[in-house]
Amino acid sequence: MKIDIFNHVMPVRYLEMMKQHSKDQGIIKRMTSLRMLWDIEARVQMLEQWPDLQQVLTLSVPSPELVGGPDLSPELARIANDDMAAMVAKWPHRFPAFVASMPMNNVPAALEEMDRAIEKLGARGIQICTNVNGRPLDEPEFFPVFERITNKHKLPICMHPVRTATRADYVNEQISKYEIWQVLGWPYETSVAMARMVFSGLLEKLPELQLITHHGGAMIPFLAGRCETLWAQLGSRSAGENYDDVLKRLSKKPIEYFKMFYGDTVLGGSASALRCALDFFSADRVVFASDCPFDPEGGPMFIREGIRSVEDLDLPADDKRKIYFGNALRLMRMSDK
Numbered sequence: 001m002k003i004d005i006f007n008h009v010m011p012v013r014y015l016e017m018m019k020q021h022s023k024d025q026g027i028i029k030r031m032t033s034l035r036m037l038w039d040i041e042a043r044v045q046m047l048e049q050w051p052d053l054q055q056v057l058t059l060s061v062p063s064p065e066l067v068g069g070p071d072l073s074p075e076l077a078r079i080a081n082d083d084m085a086a087m088v089a090k091w092p093h094r095f096p097a098f099v100a101s102m103p104m105n106n107v108p109a110a111l112e113e114m115d116r117a118i119e120k121l122g123a124r125g126i127q128i129c130t131n132v133n134g135r136p137l138d139e140p141e142f143f144p145v146f147e148r149i150t151n152k153h154k155l156p157i158c159m160h161p162v163r164t165a166t167r168a169d170y171v172n173e174q175i176s177k178y179e180i181w182q183v184l185g186w187p188y189e190t191s192v193a194m195a196r197m198v199f200s201g202l203l204e205k206l207p208e209l210q211l212i213t214h215h216g217g218a219m220i221p222f223l224a225g226r227c228e229t230l231w232a233q234l235g236s237r238s239a240g241e242n243y244d245d246v247l248k249r250l251s252k253k254p255i256e257y258f259k260m261f262y263g264d265t266v267l268g269g270s271a272s273a274l275r276c277a278l279d280f281f282s283a284d285r286v287v288f289a290s291d292c293p294f295d296p297e298g299g300p301m302f303i304r305e306g307i308r309s310v311e312d313l314d315l316p317a318d319d320k321r322k323i324y325f326g327n328a329l330r331l332m333r334m335s336d337k
Helices: 012-021 025-033 040-049 073-090 107-119 140-152 177-183 185-200 224-231 254-258 271-281 300-312 317-332
Strands: 002-009 053-059 126-129 157-160 211-213 262-264
Touching: 002 317, 012 025, 012 073, 053 073, 073 107, 107 126, 107 140, 126 140, 177 185, 185 211, 185 254, 224 254, 262 271, 271 300, 300 317
Parallel strands: 002 053, 126 157, 157 211, 211 262
Antiparallel strands: none
């Protein structure tokens, strides 16, 4: 049994709304061209080559707050969640659950939609992006979202990176070239969001928070030694900010908070990168995921290569069980039947 916990769909109704309201022609081009994203009949047929594979559905970016303002985003979230719930109902053998999308630029509506999606539609978690239209997730406005999913629903958050080409790599340029904004920028965005959660004390306030980071924990596992030793000296290089009390407010070393996150196996099929993530998080905090259908083949490659990367590591059977499905069942409180 394998549960792909972080893959993407885009319901046709959401796709049409995105095409109508989004100003990002690049993202419209990309999402329209990926058939396995919105043709779910074709998706189910493609998945037949893995009889033991199931997918927990998540909405592809752009998320509701990236498509519409606070008046429109709640409607976009409802459309996405209603239609993903319908996919689960139609193909339960392939899609045992979905993760609800949130209109994060309208927190009261996000809380309402969270309750509706989980309690009425059966969502097994929520998805948020690494920032809310450029605003950090550790701003107090967003805390109720983390608090409710953790303390009331006791379900995980899937965190997806978001960064666009308009974030230039150099000060004398207008855009990020060569799609650096995505290939390298997205892992950076995830790592920054994780760090802000750690140093703002979010994990101190919500120790039961379950947050799955896309792409194997991004930069953090590979740079763990740097994170541990340099952040142990927080404030020693800063002149304009006073960080003297930040470490004192934390009951653990910063690196220990980073290990409280979860990582997935979306690493382009790299077994060495997956080994790094496992060494950092342990098999108890790594979940199988594919990022389907965002691969060069438009669907099957990341599934196939993700499985191969796990198998290439020659892991103990119990570790593979945890990664392939055990951790997902535990986090999302799902039955293996």
